Amino acid sequence: MRIHLSSVFVDDQEKALRFYTDILGFVKKTEVPLGEHRWLTLVSPEAPDGTELLLEPDSHPAVGPYKSALVDDGIPATSFAVDDVHAEFGRLRGLGVHFTQEPLETGPVTTAVFDDTCGNLIQIVHSE
Template sequence: MRIHLTSVFVDDQEKAMRFYTDVLGFVKKNDVPLGEARWLTVVSPEHPEGTELLLEPSGHPAVQPYTSALVQDGIPAASFAVDDVHAEFDRLHGLGVRFTQEPLAMGTVTTAVFDDTCGNLIQIVHTR
C-alpha cells in the first residue's frame, strides 16, 4: 500500500495552481472540469508518477472553520520534503513568500513554515 493522493483545501484553485507551479515548482498533473470546480492535481517534477496533491476547493461549510483554526494555531496543512531547508527558504523568501517560521533545527530535522496564499500553512522539512 502507498499514498496515491492527498489534498489541501484552497480558496481559489487558479491562484493555488499558479502558486504551487510557478512559485513552488510543482507540475500540473490533472485539470478536469467538474462544474464550478476542477479536479486539479500537481506532482513533484522529480516524481511525476508519485503522490499527487489535490488543490481542493474549500467550499464545504466545515472547511473554513477547520483551516482557519489550523492557521491560527500555526499548524501546517501539509509537509513537503526538501534537500536543504535553508536554501529553499532563501529561494522562496526571494520570491516574496511569507514565512511564519524561519528555518529551525530540531535534532535531526530542520523545518520552516510558509503561507501558501490560499488559506494554508505549509511546512518544508529536511531530515539529516
C-alpha cells in the same frame, strides 16, 4: 499500500495553481472540469508518477473553520520534503513568500513554515 493522493483545501484553484507551480515548482498532472471547480492535481517534477497533490476547493462549510483553526494555532496543513530547508527558505523568500517560521533545527530535522496565499500554512522539512 502507498499514498496515492493527498489534498490541500484552497480558496481559489487558479491562484493556488499559479502559486504551487510558478513559485513552489510543482507540475500540473490532471485537470478535469467539475462544474464550477476542477479536479486539479499536481506532482513533483522529480516524481511525475508519484503522490499527487489535489488542490481541493474549500467550499464545504466545515473547511473554513478547520483551516482557520489550523492557521490560528500555527499548524501546517501539510509538509513537503526538500533537500535543504535553508536554501529553499532563501529561494522562496526571494520570490516574496511569507514565512511564519524561519528555519528551525530540532536535532536531525530542520523545518520552516510559510503561507501558501490560499489559506494554509505549509511546512518544508529535511531530515538527516
